[in-house]
Amino acid sequence: MSLLPEFEYKRPESLEEFHHLLSDYKGDAVILAGGTDVMPRIKMGLKKLNLILDIKALEGLRYIKDKGQNMRIGALTTISEIKKNKLIKDKYPSLHEAAKLTASENLQQRGTIGGNILQDTRCLYYNKPEVWRKSFRPCFKVGGDICNAARGGKKCFAVYCGDLAPALISLGASVRILSKKGEKQMPLKEIFTGDGKSPFSLSSHELVKDIIIPPDKMRGGYEKLRMRKAIDYPVVNIALSMGAGDKGRLVVGSAGATPLIYDFPSHDELSGIPEKAQNDMSPVNNMYLPPLYRKSMVKVLSDKLISRI
Numbered sequence: 001m002s003l004l005p006e007f008e009y010k011r012p013e014s015l016e017e018f019h020h021l022l023s024d025y026k027g028d029a030v031i032l033a034g035g036t037d038v039m040p041r042i043k044m045g046l047k048k049l050n051l052i053l054d055i056k057a058l059e060g061l062r063y064i065k066d067k068g069q070n071m072r073i074g075a076l077t078t079i080s081e082i083k084k085n086k087l088i089k090d091k092y093p094s095l096h097e098a099a100k101l102t103a104s105e106n107l108q109q110r111g112t113i114g115g116n117i118l119q120d121t122r123c124l125y126y127n128k129p130e131v132w133r134k135s136f137r138p139c140f141k142v143g144g145d146i147c148n149a150a151r152g153g154k155k156c157f158a159v160y161c162g163d164l165a166p167a168l169i170s171l172g173a174s175v176r177i178l179s180k181k182g183e184k185q186m187p188l189k190e191i192f193t194g195d196g197k198s199p200f201s202l203s204s205h206e207l208v209k210d211i212i213i214p215p216d217k218m219r220g221g222y223e224k225l226r227m228r229k230a231i232d233y234p235v236v237n238i239a240l241s242m243g244a245g246d247k248g249r250l251v252v253g254s255a256g257a258t259p260l261i262y263d264f265p266s267h268d269e270l271s272g273i274p275e276k277a278q279n280d281m282s283p284v285n286n287m288y289l290p291p292l293y294r295k296s297m298v299k300v301l302s303d304k305l306i307s308r309i
């Protein structure tokens with residue numbers, strides 16, 4: 001069993017205390033929400049750190065607010081709370097279905113929306129304990145110079161396997177980010193860098209405060225391919241959300257380091273997207289189902305989703 005390394009642990013209770021702790025800190029600090037993504041990585045020696053900043057005691061980050069227009073979901077809201085929320089079920093079916101299919105019941109109760117969005121990219125050769133990884137040369141993601149999954153590859157091909165982000169991006173969600181300098185808001189799709197090694201544009205001093213979802217796409221759904229139905233990351237996941245005149249967005253997750261996004265102005269244009277998405281996806285052999293199978297399932301799942309919406 002992998003053991004935790006030594007680190008300092010702090011649990012700030014206010015944003016002021018959080019920013020103060022981070023700005024004064026000289027070593028590597030890691031934000032911890034539910035811990036279900038980051039703790040296994042720390043145990044496997046994938047995340048070096050000196051300090052854990054547990055944000056669960058921060059006030060005012062756990063809410064689902066809707067005053068009839070945009071919905072705001074606080075970063076510490078759990079996946080279980082999202083799944084059970086009646087308004088989300090009625091107003092944002094793609095998000096509701098994605099939450100239902102995320103991991104397992106116990107992980108849904110612990111894992112938060114902020115942590116889910118910012119979960120690290122994954123690879124069969126990377127998400128392994130240190131002793132296992134020692135039989136391979138260090139890959140790009142651990143600071144080396146090769147990709148063990150795609151020999152000869154010139155970059156990291158680790159895959160983003162989050163369930164909620166594709167659904168949120170299909171809904172046109174934005175994210176509010178806090179730092180000592182203040183607050184900024186940006187479309188969720190823009191936090192992805194496209195680089196498997198370093199998948200997000202946020203700095204280690206930035207905190208996701210909440211996610212803002214506009215109200216205009218109330219039809220939609222979510223499909224997910226995974227090995228074990230009781231608990232597993234997606235190996236292909238498709239989110240679809242549509243509004244007036246069937247204008248909408250289809251998003252393909254687990255396709256690479258960043259979700260693939262397809263906007264369509266009407267239902268006529270939607271019908272060509274599954275084939276295009278399948279052609280666009282260039283998977284490598286770094287997940288537990290073969291790349292060609294995953295690629296073919298993009299069209300299968302997209303067609304299935306379109307036919308039931």
Ligand SMILES: Cc1cc2nc3c(=O)[nH]c(=O)nc-3n(C[C@H](O)[C@H](O)[C@H](O)COP(=O)(O)OP(=O)(O)OC[C@H]3O[C@@H](n4cnc5c(N)ncnc54)[C@H](O)[C@@H]3O)c2cc1C
Pocket residue numbers: 030031032033034035036037038039040075076079101102103104107110111112113114115116117118119120161162163164206207208209231232233234
């Ligand atoms: C067995 C198993 C199965 C899983 N299956 C799935 C699955 O099917 N689908 C899926 O999507 N995920 C899955 N996960 C991953 C994980 O459970 C979820 O992504 C979960 O939602 C992560 O949330 P968390 O609060 O636990 O994140 P944490 O582990 O606390 O954090 C994740 C990352 O986000 C950062 N972070 C967290 N909150 C913030 C914030 N507010 N601001 C800035 N940075 C922040 C952390 O520093 C860390 O890097 C699985 C995990 C396990 C162990």
